[in-house]
Amino acid sequence: MSNFLMRREDEYNHAPDPVPNFNESVYSNGFDFRQRVGGWMRLGNRVNEGRAELSVCLYLPDGRVACQFQRPRIEHNNAFDAGGLSYEVIEPFKSIRMQYEGDLLIVDNPDDLREPQRLFAEGPRLPGRVDFTHVASSPIHGGEPTDDVTPTMYGRDFSRGHFNQHGKVDGVIEVGAERWQIDGRGWRDHSWGPRYWQAIYYYRLFIANFEDGDGFMLLRITDEAGKTRRLGVLLVDGEYEEVTDLNVITDWTDKHDPHRVRLSVATDKRKALIDAEVLTLAPLRNRRQVDGETLISRIAEGYSKFTWDGREGFGMTEYIERVEDGQMVGYPL
Incomplete structure (x- = not known):
């Protein structure tokens, strides 16, 4: 990157803005x-x-x-x-x-x-x-x-x-x-x-580790104007490979929570298909008062099992998005 x-000092606390x-x-x-x-x-x-x-x-x-x-x-x-x-x-x-x-x-x-x-x-x-x-x-x-x-x-x-x-x-x-x-x-x-949590319009984040030391961090994030960034890394043999493309297909529950996800990922070195299953979901929210208005974000925190090339790994599926007029702005994407 x-x-x-x-810097080494960035591991520690910073002077507040x-x-x-x-x-x-x-x-x-x-x-x-x-x-x-x-x-x-x-x-x-x-x-x-x-x-x-x-x-x-x-x-x-x-x-x-x-x-x-x-x-x-x-x-x-x-x-x-x-x-x-x-x-x-x-x-x-x-x-x-x-x-x-x-x-x-x-x-x-x-x-x-x-x-x-x-x-x-x-x-x-x-x-x-x-x-x-x-x-x-x-x-x-x-x-x-x-x-x-x-x-x-x-x-x-x-x-x-x-x-x-x-x-x-x-x-x-x-x-x-x-x-x-x-x-x-x-x-x-x-x-x-x-x-502010509400600065996020919506995103889909996936974090995983496998017993052999491989893993990934994958993020698809979309702003209010509809611009989407796809980024993250595959961790292979102790080195990070930057993501060049990422697609996310979600199977949803009747409460509009992620249940299963199919991820297709590309780096300069490989392509990967990864399946995710949310094992236990904590359906959380963040609320903030701004100028007399209550702003709400849905924060779905799912303990997940991931399958990649026949290997099972574990980690987190995290879906964050604003809630406007009672609707989650990123659903069903």
């Missing part, structure tokens, strides 16, 4: 293939708003979801540490650790996440702990653009800088009396700059 600059919606966020996921357990964590510092966005979402082997979503208060952007969730860089470009300790909401039927107010008021909770250590199995992908025209992964109105990386994940997940030692693979990212 010749149009991007990635003087805009209300400055955000700096870190994300990690990890999945144990044999135990069919895993999940993701995200902490987004919105220091100019005096708060962070905390998300923990775990997919348990029996189909339950254990999760937590908070907006804890913060006073600075010097660290990622709020609400029981923390993130540390062990070695730049190589290894990070992300940990959560606190209550988790136990969701027997993930569909109940469509009514979060009731669920969070009445749902059962258990103490939980998550500890993921990522060790890189790929180069860093992304950084900060070196010119004024190159978009970041999701666009400059969503982040000024962004990078991501596949890796080996070791750690533990504890939910009440249940405990899983994690020996798997995952993905992490780090973004900084102005962000």
Whole structure:
């Protein structure tokens, strides 16, 4: 990615921009293939708003979801540490650790996440702990653009800088009396700059790892004017191959959630057909008040199985889009 600059200091927190919606966020996921357990964590510092966005979402082997979503208060952007969730860089470009300790909401039927107010008021909770250590199995992908025209992964109105990386994940997940030692693979990212979730018109994102170390990150993103970008990477033998073309065909549920997806991908070195099956979906939403109007985005977070050349891998299917007049703007694309 010749149009991007990635510095060692970009692994750490950045000085906030003087805009209300400055955000700096870190994300990690990890999945144990044999135990069919895993999940993701995200902490987004919105220091100019005096708060962070905390998300923990775990997919348990029996189909339950254990999760937590908070907006804890913060006073600075010097660290990622709020609400029981923390993130540390062990070695730049190589290894990070992300940990959560606190209550988790136990969701027997993930569909109940469509009514979060009731669920969070009445749902059962258990103490939980998550500890993921990522060790890189790929180069860093992304950084900060070196010119004024190159978009970041999701666009400059969503982040000024962004990078991501596949890796080996070791750690533990504890939910009440249940405990899983994690020996798997995952993905992490780090973004900084102005962000509102509603800046995304709609996108389809797929992140996967395979036991042999291969993987991918594939993104199809469309703006309000209808312009679509297809981007991402295939990870093959420890090296990234930039995507030159990507097509996405989705089979939908009756609630307009992704269920199965057929991906056709091209790089300069190969073509690939990849099938995705969403195993457990967390149907989430983001709401924001702007000038007296409530803006809503649908955020569908699906723990998924991927099949590529006869191999099974695991990871995430993420569909984000605005909801306008009660309709998801990207459906059925």
